[in-house]
Amino acid sequence: MSLESPAFARAKIQAPRLRPGLVERPRLEAALGRALVQQRVTLLQAPAGFGKTAALTRQLRQLPDGSALAWVSADEDDDVQRFLACLTAALEPFGLPWRVAPQALATLVQAERGLRRAADEIANVLAAAEVPHGLIVIDDVHRLADPQVLMLLEALVERLQPPWGLVLASRSEPDLSLARLRASDELAEFRQVDLRFDEQEVEALMAQAGYAAGRDRAAELLQRTDGWAVGLRLSLATLAAPLQGRATAQLQARRHLFDYLASEVLSQMPGELRDFLLRSSVLPELTAARCARLLQLPLASASRLLGELERRGLFVSALDDAELTLRLHDLVRDFLDDEFERRYPDELPVLLRRAAEDEPDLVRAVGWLARAGDWNEAARRMEEQGASLVGFGGISSLSHLLALFPQAQMASRPEMLLLRALVAFMKFEFETMRDSSVAAAREFERLGQPDRAVWANVMVGLAMESTGQVAQSAAHLAALPVAGLDAQVRALTAFSQAWAEFGNGRAENAPRYFETMLQVLEEKPDVALWSQVFFHSILTGVPGMRPLLERFDEGAMRLVRDVPCQLRAGVFNSKAWLAIGRGELQAAYEWSQKADEDTRWIGSQRSVLTETLMSRAMIEAVHGRSEAAWSAHAALMSDMQAAPPSNRLTHNYELVFTGARIAWLLGELDQLPRWEAELRAVKNSMEWPLAELDRQVCAGMLAASRGEYAEAARLLRTVALAPERSNFFIGGQSLWMLADVLARSGALDEAAEILRPWLDDGLAGRDVGAAILAGAEVLKRVLDQRWGSRMTPAQLGLVRRLADTLLRARAPERAKSVARPSLAPAANAAAISAGADYGLTERELEVLSRIAAGESNKLIARALDLSPFTVKRHVANILDKLAVSSRGQAAAAWRDLNN
Structure with missing residues (x-):
């Protein structure tokens, strides 16, 4: 999955197009317009069909010039990672100065206090946005099933500052602290009583539809529909046909009224249009191309029928898009779905499978295939695309999709079991990883696929290393017949063997396996494969490892170039320790900073965070920076406490021992008794044999500090x-x-x-x-x-x-400052020198000069032949190094540098 490509339908972040012919509703529009500009939170809450989206869409067109609008349509399958992907994509056009990769927020929320940290990042970047007014609109909030999304919104509301506001449209009251917002007068509410049509608006609606708008007739229609927008439109559509004695009681329940009138309208449609609408309702958004493929119609026919649906306007809203895109009203879609399944039960699975064929959103596609009962195709799509979700914040979505499969389906599909093992590995849930890999290996053997069974057993061995079986892991891996198998199997086997030898206290054997792995990797320069074996800095110092680490780092950098990722962060950590090995302490500090920047940018994934924080804490201590060293170590210990038990029990001793080494380096010897006691206290049967070596050294430090x-x-x-x-x-x-x-x-x-x-x-x-x-x-x-x-x-x-x-x-650093408070076409000598003092690279100075000239990220990317992703990363680095929060402040700093 590309870091730039969204894993969801773009229609989710497109606001509906303003439908022509809407009647004016001055009372509602005036109040809503004020709320959108003045309030922190605006809530539109009413049952389906009361015109929430229509009222909002109309008023959004009246916002002040230059206002920023981010629209997200919620769906039932929006977990917090998918929701964040939609939200950050909706904010993309406004060139926000992100300090972490927007895509990495999905990873960040999985960490301890991750929801609040993600909310902090979003609120901070919104506060730094240079827009006169901004709104985030979440439509159909009632659809959100993941409680973490509402928790994220709650945290964001707490932090949101002017000129930004949050707008929520929902059928039911969202589970947020609305009472507190009411008490502080920061909430505007528009409920059913506010949204329903009054008599004058009904008269205007009737007049627009071409009916005599007598007050009695308007009052009768208002009483019958209670001002319900959809009920009014449907009633007007059927006024020409007498109700023929239908009991008023049948129409009193709004849903019953809707179903009845919808069926009347549906039955009066031309057969071709009715069938088109029924069959295409499996799609959440309709375009001519997609409907043509789904229903196997000529494109011209699908386009004509779609245009007729838009003209009638009863069931759809048009989205702002270059291609005509209609979204079905959710209540109408529910009705059509029921009606289609009742009329054509045998066709539904066929259309669901066909809809999934060209659906780029894996979550939607697999959901449709699961509903169709096509587990074979669902599994194929998962096996083909699932691993791409792992690389960047898709773990929660993958977990959701895996949960759709009945246990019987999972048990007979070894590739799916391996995918579950991979998800567990990325979450450091090593017991689940081991059990799933064991089951996959067994099933591959049963199916007569011994090569794939070996691959599953490599995963078993890797899991054993972190579940208290590192000694058994070495024997298990050594017995696997990997010669002649594909590069992935051979590389990961050698990688696992290197770590098994290291963990068992036989570090002298690790270089042999690491070199075998490196030879395989160099035969297959595939960044996805290299990324599976990215952590290696801890092997620094082992005899024979230095040239191998340098070789790995050089090869990896040729693949990742300037794209921040866990592989590049691992390389930077390695380079930091190689510099320590050479006695180049300033270089070590700079590489450590780069590793820290990349780790934060990709969302502080635990897979790289532990290595980065351990390195950072030690290198800060080498430089005598006590506060920074202990801060990094505290973050390291906090993250480990939030880790699954198997990971914590296996590796906690390393982090405790790191505390003792920091105390020794800083000369804070009074801290040693605490760490020596804690190192003894965390002893357990799952840790690596190396733990006893660390305890011995720690006790030696303590004895030396006491003069013993x-x-x-x-x-x-x-x-x-x-x-x-x-x-x-x-x-x-x-x-x-x-x-x-x-x-x-x-x-x-x-x-x-x-x-x-x-x-x-x-x-x-x-x-x-x-x-x-x-x-x-x-x-x-x-x-x-x-x-x-x-x-x-x-x-x-x-x-x-x-x-x-x-x-x-260890000497005190030279103090640095930059004035916060105009265009420079290029850096002069003074700017280059001053920029270097702040750690700005030559490329960052180029980017900064273009920021000062008012260029957007896209223009900078085009001018410097960089990817937009890389430009965002440079902007984040510039803001951090200059200690500013917005592009405008960075531009002012640039002008000062040139002066």
Whole structure:
């Protein structure tokens, strides 16, 4: 699924076209017009057919010039992710300065407090929009079945600021805090009593329809319909035919009245038009092309019949679109649906299947196929397109579609079971992932598809690694016959084996499997395949990994280029740690910032958030930024607490140990007892064997901080003198801490013997990140020792350079500020220099200059040959780096830079 392509029908975000011939309703229109301009929330709530949409459509045309209007028609299958996709697409024309990818909001809402965070993002970007007035209109709110959508709207209402307002049209009162809005006079309400026609309006309607509008006749019609707009129109359409003694009682219930009159109108239609309307009613929106394909008519015939429906105007509203598009009134569609199923029950499944054939919206298509009982085709569409929903915020929609399938249908469809396993993997629900993959493998074997069974078993092995079976996972994966299978199977197998070896404390084997994976990936430069194996920075420091990581990162960047995604965020994290390994701390910080920016832009998916926050916390600590380091670590711990139990139990120890490493780097040694105790407390049977190594090092840190040098040396020695086995240079860091405590206790000969091989490797160009993570205090103490001939000048020179690098990185940052408060055709030298001070790249300066010149994102994209998505990302970066919130403020900052 393209990041730019909506996964829903565009008609959902198109406001209905103003129908010609509507009678004026001055009382209603004046009140509604005031509300739309002045109130935070406007609610139109009445039963179907009371003219909510018509009244709203007419009044929206009277909004002040330059007003922004975002329209969303709600549907029953709109979960919160799909709703957000519609809303952000409806807001797209207004060039809003998003700080996260609009498409990523669907992912963001799945995180802890995600609904409020998404509401914050929307409210903030609306507040920064440079429009005189703006409205978000949600039509048919009563259709919303996902309570999270209403919770999102509730949170958005709390945050919405002028000049924006929210308009809700619904048959029933939405589950929002309306009482609070009423009390604060921030709610305008238009209910049935306000929307129904009065006698003068009925007279005008009759006159327009060509009937004598006597007051008695108007009063009689008003009494019979209670001012119900649809009832009035239908009654006027049947006035020419006498009611022939039909009992008034039959007409008293509005739905009964509607059904009866609708059937009268339907029966009086020409047969061709009636059949066209009945059969095409399976579609929510009607166009000539779609109706022609559905009903297998000539395009000219479908166009003629559609035009006749629009002319009659009883059952449809026309949407604003280049192609004539009609939307059936929902009550009419319900009636037609019942009538069609009653008259032609055998045709309904045929038309539903045909409607699904060219429906780009997978949610609609699978829903129709499920209703038709065509599980084979529904499964085929899911297998063909379902994985495309995974990449960017479609997990909830996929879960909804998978839930449509009866268990018996799922159990016999291994591809669907694999899809469910994939969804579970992206949600870190590892038990579900494992169970679904096991069932898929069993079913593939039964169907005689051993290659696909192997693929399912690879997923089983990957799930085992995070459900307390990492030792069994290694044996399980090693037994799979993957040679000769497709690239996806071989690449993911090697990836899983690398992690199984690492998790089991055999990190020296990880490079072999990682290289096998890399060879397969390089044979198949497919970004979707590379994206499944994107997290790898934790392997930094393992002997032999540096050239493989550099190779992976280079290949991945050729594929993703300038598109923010989880693969690119993973590469940036890797580059940050490779820079630490080289002792390039400023570069590490900049790569970490880029990873953080991409992670936020794609909605802080847990699949990349854990890696990014862990890296960011450690690198902030390296630079001595205590508040920033602990803030990132708190976010890391908070997200883990919201994770499913299997993920939390398997990996919580890593995050707790990271807290101890941060405390050590910052010299906040009074924090160590807390982290050492918590690391012991979180011990459980599901965690990786590496956890005991981390506990040993943490206890060694605590002993060293207390001056218990012999105990510290005992705890650190095993880890320090073994090959690197854990993440981020922990073995090498232990070596430096061991040398430090030995030297402090007077064992200089042993300390020097430990350090010399490491220093010689460093002088030869190997990784020096371990010394960086040992911290400035350790390096200073090592330099202060009287080594005599135990160390060469070159070895001590390397220690001094590393200590100086750390001290420079920890120096206070130069303060930066930018005046908030005109056109510059290009950057002058001063602007380029000042822009660099704010971290603006050359490309961002180009984009900023065009923002200052008043160009829209689309114009900038065209001028610089960039995708609109990339331009949005540049705009977000510019606003963040300049610490401004709108394009206008950015333009003002640009002018200051040039001055």
